[in-house]
Amino acid sequence: MNPDYDLIVVGGGPAGSTAATVVAMRGHRVLLLERETFPRYQIGESLLPATVHGVCQILGVADEVAKAGFTLKRGGTLRWGRDPEPWQFSFSMTPRLPEPTATAFQVERSRFDEILLRNAGRAGVEIREGSPVRRVLPDGERVRGVEYTDPDGTVRTAYAPHVIDASGNTSRIHGQVGGTRVYSDFFRNLAVFGYYEGGQRLPEPNSGNIFCAAFDAGWIWYIPLRPDLTSVGAVISPEHIPAVQRDPRAAWQDMIRACPDVDRLLTGVPVATDPPYDRVRVRKDYSYWKKSFWTPGMALVGDAACFVDPVLSSGVHLATYGALLAARAVNAALDGSVPESRGFAEFEARYRREYAVFYEFLIAFYDMEQAEESYFWAAKKVTKVDLGEAAAFAELAGGLVSGDRAVVGPEQLGDHWRAAAAELDGAVGRLAAADDRVNPLLSARVVGETFRTGNDLQEQALYGGPLDDPAPTAPDSLAVTADGLSWTPA
Numbered sequence: 001m002n003p004d005y006d007l008i009v010v011g012g013g014p015a016g017s018t019a020a021t022v023v024a025m026r027g028h029r030v031l032l033l034e035r036e037t038f039p040r041y042q043i044g045e046s047l048l049p050a051t052v053h054g055v056c057q058i059l060g061v062a063d064e065v066a067k068a069g070f071t072l073k074r075g076g077t078l079r080w081g082r083d084p085e086p087w088q089f090s091f092s093m094t095p096r097l098p099e100p101t102a103t104a105f106q107v108e109r110s111r112f113d114e115i116l117l118r119n120a121g122r123a124g125v126e127i128r129e130g131s132p133v134r135r136v137l138p139d140g141e142r143v144r145g146v147e148y149t150d151p152d153g154t155v156r157t158a159y160a161p162h163v164i165d166a167s168g169n170t171s172r173i174h175g176q177v178g179g180t181r182v183y184s185d186f187f188r189n190l191a192v193f194g195y196y197e198g199g200q201r202l203p204e205p206n207s208g209n210i211f212c213a214a215f216d217a218g219w220i221w222y223i224p225l226r227p228d229l230t231s232v233g234a235v236i237s238p239e240h241i242p243a244v245q246r247d248p249r250a251a252w253q254d255m256i257r258a259c260p261d262v263d264r265l266l267t268g269v270p271v272a273t274d275p276p277y278d279r280v281r282v283r284k285d286y287s288y289w290k291k292s293f294w295t296p297g298m299a300l301v302g303d304a305a306c307f308v309d310p311v312l313s314s315g316v317h318l319a320t321y322g323a324l325l326a327a328r329a330v331n332a333a334l335d336g337s338v339p340e341s342r343g344f345a346e347f348e349a350r351y352r353r354e355y356a357v358f359y360e361f362l363i364a365f366y367d368m369e370q371a372e373e374s375y376f377w378a379a380k381k382v383t384k385v386d387l388g389e390a391a392a393f394a395e396l397a398g399g400l401v402s403g404d405r406a407v408v409g410p411e412q413l414g415d416h417w418r419a420a421a422a423e424l425d426g427a428v429g430r431l432a433a434a435d436d437r438v439n440p441l442l443s444a445r446v447v448g449e450t451f452r453t454g455n456d457l458q459e460q461a462l463y464g465g466p467l468d469d470p471a472p473t474a475p476d477s478l479a480v481t482a483d484g485l486s487w488t489p490a
């Protein structure tokens with residue numbers, strides 16, 4: 001049978017738009033099927049520089065994003081850890097990159113995602129909105145296409161040698177790859193979030209920072225989206241589910257009142273009343289990964305594949321980075337430069353590594369907060385990661401995570417994570433005394449690892465490749481072409 005396309009992408013969020021654009025930029029025929037009609041609401045508003053100046057630059061959409069009027073984010077302000085006073089980190093304290101690229105944006109996702117989707121259309125992607133995919137069409141060992149419903153309700157099929165599932169946390173088709181989701185118990189939290197019509201801003205130059213404040217029941221994000229719009233969300237433990245289910249809005253406001261650092265920024269500010277910001281929303285069970293991210297003919301990227309936790313704004317980075325990696329494998333397979341199985345093995349190894357880096361960082365980060373009497377924070381100590389979770393993590397990471405300190409089994413992970421947490425805690429403690437040119441955070445291994453891929457991505461976009469050799473994911477790992485769009489034998 002003649003395939004209709006070279007690639008079918010399911011879902012038009014940041015992951016789907018990225019994968020589709022990268023393959024279309026190489027002149028291939030790409031169909032993107034999206035359930036909704038854009039603009040549509042999504043949570044995940046605080047971005048990292050790697051997305052804005054790395055992936056968006058590679059996609060050719062960085063200028064449009066820069067001109068869209070989003071709030072400039074220079075870093076984060078945190079009331080978290082030993083210090084009762086808030087502390088800051090700034091992206092400009094990451095080494096090597098030119099100052100203007102050491103920034104990101106706080107974005108209304110309805111607008112940001114639409115910019116990326118329309119850019120995909122301009123790159124040649126055929127986009128069909130209002131077209132939910134119902135199932136994949138396997139044929140023997142391979143996925144060969146999808147079945148979807150068009151806006152008239154007609155059931156249709158489309159065929160391609162490659163399908164990428166980027167349909168997010170509600171994916172109906174991810175089960176085709178890597179079995180069921182592995183849920184993290186450690187990061188098993190509940191998020192309840194909504195919007196205010198403004199709110200105080202932090203003093204300059206940090207007015208665009210994300211503010212994260214720990215309090216007894218968990219922590220709260222405070223994201224300045226526009227002068228008249230602030231995203232405020234509480235991350236709390238699942239014991240609050242009954243109260244949140246009874247009355248989400250009341251539970252959300254109770255949490256804000258219980259966190260004086262955030263409450264005082266919102267004194268006298270009304271809650272938002274215009275759609276889509278008039279609702280209080282709830283998300284749970286968002287922390288999971290898949291045992292594998294690829295099977296012949298189909299790859300998972302973005303939230304369809306994995307997500308850790310909202311705290312470090314890693315979601316859109318992992319989604320767009322994973323999508324770029326998968327698209328490189330598709331491009332390399334289509335032009336015959338790298339066999340499919342090799343290219344997708346590289347995708348999977350790099351993607352798992354990046355997920356695992358953030359996972360480790362976040363374990364160390366949660367360990368920092370001291371409120372020992374609190375149920376939430378007591379459960380977030382490194383010592384509370386159970387062996388089952390460590391075993392599942394070791395299987396996911398497969399010794400890739402820690403460079404020379406290869407992690408081989410779950411038994412060693414406890415010590416390894418305790419050391420990482422102590423190192424991070426020490427580095428944050430030295431922040432206040434540091435001058436602007438030396439960032440003590442980077443002396444902590446988990447921080448250095450966490451920034452490395454992002455730096456590489458930005459250098460790829462700016463200079464056609466990372467300035468240092470990226471650590472190989474395996475002895476025979478592949479290199480990236482100068483345009484960033486494909487793999488090439490190293």
Ligand code: FAD
Nearest residue numbers: 011013014015035044046133167168191302303310315316
């Ligand atoms: P999505 O953005 O969910 O896009 C998937 C698309 O697929 C949607 O448009 C959907 O309509 C479509 N779709 C679904 N099913 C089908 C179907 N059957 N057929 C066709 N299309 C379909 N990340 C950050 O970077 N910063 C943050 O501050 C942040 N905060 C977060 C807070 C919370 C509480 C949570 C839970 C997550 C947060 N995230 C954050 C993570 C972020 O929301 C996600 O990682 C990100 O949206 C993933 O992008 P995606 O493209 O994979 O999926």
